[in-house]
Amino acid sequence: MTTAVREETRVGDDVTDLAALTDPVDLVATLTERAVRARRLVVDMAASPRGCHLGGSLSVLDILIAALHRAAGDDGTEVVLSKGHAAAGLYAALHVSGILPENPAPLYGLAGHPYTGHPGPKVPGVRFPTGSLGHGVPYAAGWALSQRIGGGNGLGIAVAGDGELQEGLVWETCQVAAAQELANFVLVVDRNGGQNDGMVADISPLPQLPQRFAAFGFDVVEVDGHDLRALTALLAEDRSTARRPLAVVADTVKGKGVRAVEGKPGCHYVTIDEARAAKWKRAIR
Amino acid sequence: MSLPATALLTDERPVTLSGRDAYRDELTRLAASDDTIVCLEADLGGKGHPFQAAHPERFFNLGIAEGAMVDMAAGLAAGGHKPFVSTFAPFAALRAAESLKLTLGYLAAGVTVVAPYAGVSGAWFGTTHHCLEDLAILRSVPGVTIAAPYGDAEMRAVVREAVRSGRPHYIRTGRNATYESLPGVGAELPLVNWEFTAADPDAVCLVSVGEEGTRLALAARRAAPGTAHAHLVYLDHEHLTEAAAELARHHSRFVVVEEHRGQGGVAEALALLLPACQVTSVSANRSWPSQGGDHEEVMAALGLDLPAVLDALDRAATAAGHPTTR
Numbered sequence: 001m002t003t004a005v006r007e008e009t010r011v012g013d014d015v016t017d018l019a020a021l022t023d024p025v026d027l028v029a030t031l032t033e034r035a036v037r038a039r040r041l042v043v044d045m046a047a048s049p050r051g052c053h054l055g056g057s058l059s060v061l062d063i064l065i066a067a068l069h070r071a072a073g074d075d076g077t078e079v080v081l082s083k084g085h086a087a088a089g090l091y092a093a094l095h096v097s098g099i100l101p102e103n104p105a106p107l108y109g110l111a112g113h114p115y116t117g118h119p120g121p122k123v124p125g126v127r128f129p130t131g132s133l134g135h136g137v138p139y140a141a142g143w144a145l146s147q148r149i150g151g152g153n154g155l156g157i158a159v160a161g162d163g164e165l166q167e168g169l170v171w172e173t174c175q176v177a178a179a180q181e182l183a184n185f186v187l188v189v190d191r192n193g194g195q196n197d198g199m200v201a202d203i204s205p206l207p208q209l210p211q212r213f214a215a216f217g218f219d220v221v222e223v224d225g226h227d228l229r230a231l232t233a234l235l236a237e238d239r240s241t242a243r244r245p246l247a248v249v250a251d252t253v254k255g256k257g258v259r260a261v262e263g264k265p266g267c268h269y270v271t272i273d274e275a276r277a278a279k280w281k282r283a284i285r
Numbered sequence: 286m287s288l289p290a291t292a293l294l295t296d297e298r299p300v301t302l303s304g305r306d307a308y309r310d311e312l313t314r315l316a317a318s319d320d321t322i323v324c325l326e327a328d329l330g331g332k333g334h335p336f337q338a339a340h341p342e343r344f345f346n347l348g349i350a351e352g353a354m355v356d357m358a359a360g361l362a363a364g365g366h367k368p369f370v371s372t373f374a375p376f377a378a379l380r381a382a383e384s385l386k387l388t389l390g391y392l393a394a395g396v397t398v399v400a401p402y403a404g405v406s407g408a409w410f411g412t413t414h415h416c417l418e419d420l421a422i423l424r425s426v427p428g429v430t431i432a433a434p435y436g437d438a439e440m441r442a443v444v445r446e447a448v449r450s451g452r453p454h455y456i457r458t459g460r461n462a463t464y465e466s467l468p469g470v471g472a473e474l475p476l477v478n479w480e481f482t483a484a485d486p487d488a489v490c491l492v493s494v495g496e497e498g499t500r501l502a503l504a505a506r507r508a509a510p511g512t513a514h515a516h517l518v519y520l521d522h523e524h525l526t527e528a529a530a531e532l533a534r535h536h537s538r539f540v541v542v543e544e545h546r547g548q549g550g551v552a553e554a555l556a557l558l559l560p561a562c563q564v565t566s567v568s569a570n571r572s573w574p575s576q577g578g579d580h581e582e583v584m585a586a587l588g589l590d591l592p593a594v595l596d597a598l599d600r601a602a603t604a605a606g607h608p609t610t611r
Binding site for chain 2: 129138145172
């Protein structure tokens with residue numbers, strides 16, 4: 001997604017200039033506030049006539065907000081949500097980050113509007129179509145390669161799901177990225193443990209995931225995927241002297257922020273009524 | 286009556302290269318003055334790739350990873366580059382089909398896929414290396430320019446146009462066979478290259494597609510000299526729609542020769558575009574060749590040979606009220 005609009009852009013009631021925030025505590029507080037507002041927007045989308053992929057949208061939100069913050073630095077960094085079914089989370093994150101001016105929630109899934117169940121490049125801030133799993137990973141790797149050839153410092157950040165790692169295309173790209181020493185390629189795994197039909201561990205488990213990435217030739221970091229301080233610090237790192245791509249295994253909770261569904265595989269795709277949405281939104285902190 | 290020779294050649298070159306070698310040579314030449322051109326291979330580019338020698342910083346052999354290669358090309362295009370990716374047609378059009386749909390179609394990314402080993406040019410390598418279905422797949426994806434150049438000069442012209450236009454291209458070619466370029470002058474490829482058109486509008490017109498389709502059509506013309514012959518390079522829906530109108534201005538009975546299955550091929554498309562005309566297909570039958578042989582032998586096993594073309598001409602001529610074309 002592009003970040004042509006810098007973060008000082010007015011975002012609803014938030015006119016914070018993040019570039020002016022020199023205190024990391026203030027930065028994290030601001031990003032946390034964004035995450036809260038984004039989660040409420042996702043719940044609004046779950047209350048739309050078509051519902052949404054709620055669990056994965058909520059689990060990936062903090063990762064997206066941190067990644068978009070890195071991309072707002074205008075250094076050519078591109079963020080690709082490869083787990084495109086979490087489109088509601090992406091739309092919400094883009095909006096609270098100031099990249100998508102209009103509120104997507106009331107328009108989600110409606111004819112005449114681009115906010116489909118999986119994102120495409122008609123949405124402001126989205127560059128690649130994703131949802132057929134695996135493709136966003138090589139898109140981001142190609143972007144990283146383009147940056148390198150052009151002498152830029154930007155990252156290609158792919159945000160994938162752990163269930164998505166069952167796709168061969170992901171590992172094909174990992175092989176290529178390592179062989180090309182694509183150090184400005186970052187693959188963040190939203191490890192929420194769930195997939196469409198149940199738990200990853202029950203369907204096609206991914207044991208020793210960090211070791212797998214290391215064996216492919218990646219630098220590997222494990223992190224709490226809801227810790228905005230850790231995520232922003234990780235993604236702010238200068239990788240210009242690195243030789244290996246970076247895998248970030250981010251542990252998350254499916255449905256994070258909505259206590260009624262947290263950790264439940266059944267929250268993968270949810271349609272709720274407005275009364276329940278209002279109750280859930282009030283409880284999001 | 287023969288129409289004036291139309292444009293094909295812009296460069297005088299002493300050596301005629303195969304389609305894939307002409308591609309490599311032309312792209313290498315163009316990249317000298319366009320530093321956005323990037324060349325990607327998937328372990329089938331062969332050793333001694335001229336692009337690698339001339340522009341090593343923009344040449345990437347990504348290994349046996351066709352889907353990743355096409356998708357990474359989308360990322361490169363988004364970053365301002367002009368990626369040219371190449372791998373055998375069966376792997377590009379079939380294994381990476383979804384990536385082609387998204388990258389070339391939906392994204393309309395400025396990515397060119399050059400696919401050698403189209404048809405059964407892989408011959409004795411076997412069915413895994415045959416590709417008689419790529420036109421059917423690519424022609425159904427909106428927005429993709431599809432080309433099947435014949436000979437060195439056409440391939441170079443198509444590559445130049447792909448670079449110039451920045452539009453998504455799929456270019457099918459053969460293995461290592463060389464074909465003498467059709468005569469012509471000028472800088473651009475014509476929509477329809479009329480090698481020969483008969484004065485009688487009821488005369489049957491051969492329509493040649495691709496390398497072997499054109500070779501067979503030229504051989505049939507030698508056997509039946511009065512036969513009209515129109516050669517097509519661009520095979521996507523948009524180009525064919527325009528070409529069909531031009532074909533119909535000269536003739537009403539066509540025999541289309543193509544190294545592809547009939548289903549989803551050019552004859553089928555022209556039949557839909559020209560409902561008032563008679564279109565006969567000489568194409569691969571629906572069998573799966575399971576024996577060895579060279580390119581010509583495997584084509585013959587599929588019903589794609591000179592006797593088949595001449596038979597189709599005779600049948601079309603008989604239907605037109607002319608007992609024979611010879």
